Amino acid sequence: MRITIEPNNGVPIYEQLVRQIKYSIAEGTLVSGQVIPSVREMAKKITVNPNTVQRAYLQLQSEKILQALRGRGMAVTDEAVQICEADRHDLLKSRLQAVVSEILGSGIEESSLQAMFADALQHCQTSRTKAETLVHSESETNE
Amino acid sequence: MRITIEPNNGVPIYEQLVRQIKYSIAEGTLVSGQVIPSVREMAKKITVNPNTVQRAYLQLQSEKILQALRGRGMAVTDEAVQICEADRHDLLKSRLQAVVSEILGSGIEESSLQAMFADALQHCQTSRTKAETLVHSESETNE
Amino acid sequence: MRITIEPNNGVPIYEQLVRQIKYSIAEGTLVSGQVIPSVREMAKKITVNPNTVQRAYLQLQSEKILQALRGRGMAVTDEAVQICEADRHDLLKSRLQAVVSEILGSGIEESSLQAMFADALQHCQTSRTKAETLVHSESETNE
């Protein structure tokens, strides 16, 4: 599981952590029953305050995505996958919807929006290609 | 000029006001030299505290979009239009970029993203058509 | 008498007017007993609110620089010249003092200050030369 946190990007750190764990579950990197890193471990790994990690785990627990196993840590629940899949798609779709709505609402032409979208898409593809290259070189020293 | 504020939607009130004034300028509802409603007037109109309006105006002033005319009010500067136009496009583009990036980053296929985008677009068009109908009926009783 | 007002330069308009009238008296453009333009006339000439002119005249009156002549307007008092001369020198000196003090107080070297001062001096001389040229060409179409 690979977690990347960007402080000061507006989204709270604990929220970024929640999302990324959900994504990991949705894409199968984390599977049902698997025990995730302890609060302290995770906190050290991504260098944030343990309280922040705790908060993220608590939220995931309340969403029935994680469950506490006394003395052993937190594990992914059985329902987690389906919750996350649904979540992910709906959440992201509504966010996209909101932005599109605001853009059109601000008086920008639909054609301009199409252009923006194409740009955004292309921009992501190039940066993702670069990222894959990084992943390959990293894979040899994977933890 | 039509301002609509939604408290508790996450975006600070003063920020909503800033954006809507920028949009009004960008789309030509507000023109250079025009004096906008006074702090107290605007505060009463959108029923928020005058200090909150003051803060929005202050920010617009520091961005050289508004200028204070002593004892007369705040007016739109000459450069305002170009600043707002550029602003608007860049701001919205970066927001779209962010969402697209997160969607692709979460493991969703590009084809799904395309579908989402089409859906969002269509959703907006239908609601906008409805809005236009409203505008037409309003135009007869315009203030 | 030539009055030039710059709105929005921080100094209140009425204060600018007060100063410039004092300067005019100090340099002899306005002499004892002379009747200055009426409030309305002056207001129209420099395109400001008559109240603002009134305020300036009131202040000058309270400083015994102007006196009201019933039905004829405001005139320069006999003591005006000496008051203005003293005023002007002291006021300007204390302002210069304040700036010098702040510059040195902010950690800037005395040598840098000397350089700044020389620059400022030179800058003024060139712009004043230009101004004189303007005055010459204006003098033919003088009001």
Next chain:
Amino acid sequence: MRITIEPNNGVPIYEQLVRQIKYSIAEGTLVSGQVIPSVREMAKKITVNPNTVQRAYLQLQSEKILQALRGRGMAVTDEAVQICEADRHDLLKSRLQAVVSEILGSGIEESSLQAMFADALQHCQTSRTKAETLVHSESETNE
């Protein structure tokens, strides 16, 4: 860091605070990355309302001189030093320029101005010498 606020000297309190923090950065008392006193702490120290401090910090943040570290405080940015240095010099120079310009514009001879300047300089030096003496005696009971 030593902050001294004079209320009622014309310059707004928040502005005085902004300037003094800039000066502290320009002269090296505050360095990049350093966390400055919290809003509440500073407010107590200089006995003003926390909102007033907040406003100063906000302005410094918008000038990219401070950055907020969520839950930890406000820190000096990396670019702060160069911004402040440039700022300080330009700001003070333009103030000196303005005074010199007004003095010459008011009909005072350049030689008189030179004399004034020399006086101001000397006046500062004597008071600064006195201040240094104070600093020496303070250094033994430094906080």
Next chain:
DNA sequence: GTGGTCTAGACCACG
């Protein structure tokens, strides 16, 4: 009437 500054006190999200 206008904008500008300041205080006092509250609530929230974040770490």
Next chain:
DNA sequence: GTGGTCTAGACCACC
């Protein structure tokens, strides 16, 4: 604990 937002009400200078 931190910063951020908001309200309520006051006073000022300016036009």
